[in-house]
Amino acid sequence: MQKHLSESTLNGKAHEFAPLSIPAATDADVIAYLRRSAKFAEFSALAEREAQILAACEQFGITVSEEEVQAAGDDFRQKHKLWGMQETMAWLDQQGMSVEDWVQGIRIGLLEKQLKEFLFGPSVDGEYMRNRDRYKRVAISQILVVDLATAWKIVQLLREGHASFCALALEYSKGKISQEKGGFVGIRFLVELMPEVADAIKNVEEGEILGPIQTKLGYHVVKVEKWFPLQLTEAVREQIMETLFQSWLQNKLNNIVYQD
Known part of the structure; x- marks a missing residue:
């Protein structure tokens, strides 16, 4: 009898906590989430970047052919192991993308690459030779905090x-990348770092710890x-x-803001 009652109770509880049917998030839901989680500005900046790229390509007459898009799409599918149409459609569904969205993303990526080459390709060698020290590459870790103490x-x-650098970064760092990766922020050119940091580390030995900066x-x-050797690969x-x-x-974005 006791066993029967226990099973009835458990069955009742299981029914009470049965999984609910939750509808898929709409585009409006996603936008609302980005606003609430303070990520809207980050993705807005990416959208503005894309709009600037498309406008510049139109201005300079830069285009890509359907053959180039097809080849890039084939490379993408091979890289992501999307061997057939079924795997590709399943991946697109998982990403919430249509085929048109995916193709347009590939097209914009190709346009961006061509725009960079159009604007700066001929000047890269000269830029590198004039500013070799600025393009020294360094792998660095950092811990970012808000108070000096x-x-x-x-x-x-x-x-x-x-304590280890990794453990202290996980505990204290306020920088998103450094906190998530135990302090390591990747391989960077000196020119990509904040000027104060670049100036502080440009002549130090590997393994040295500096700060507070x-x-x-x-x-x-x-x-x-x-440190990585200077080489224009x-x-x-x-x-x-x-x-x-x-x-x-x-600079283009700043000009737009200034004109407004």
Whole structure:
């Protein structure tokens, strides 16, 4: 009898907490979420960047052929292991994209690449030779905090060997990338770093810890992980074009804001 009652109770509870049927989020729901989570400005900036790219391509008469789009689409599907139409359609459905959305994304990516080459391709070699020191590549880790006392505490803990850089970054860093990755922020050109940070690290040895370094964001504790040799590889060339392109886009945006 007791067993029967227990099973009835459990069955009742299971029914009470049965999964609800939740409708898929609409575009309006996604936009509302971005606003609530303070991510709207980030994605708005990306949309503005795309609009600037399309306007510039139209201005300069830059286009891509259907054959180029098809080839890039084939490369994309191979890279993502979308071997057939069924896998491709399932992936698009998962991403909430139509075929037209996907093709347009590929087209814009190709246009962006051609626009960079049109604007800056001929000047990359000269830019690199004139500013070689600015294009030194360095792998760095950092911990970003908002107050000086905490920054000095972190520096002291690191120099005395009481904690690892990774552990302190996870605990203290306010920077999104450095907090998520245990302090490591990647391989960067000096020109991509904040000027105060670039000036502080440009002549230091690998493994050295510097800080606190004050910028408008707060106080940085930085570790130089590795320096890379000066060499104009294709990857470096593309990154230089991206740096020049970002500056060009920002100037155009600033001009628009000023005119408004």
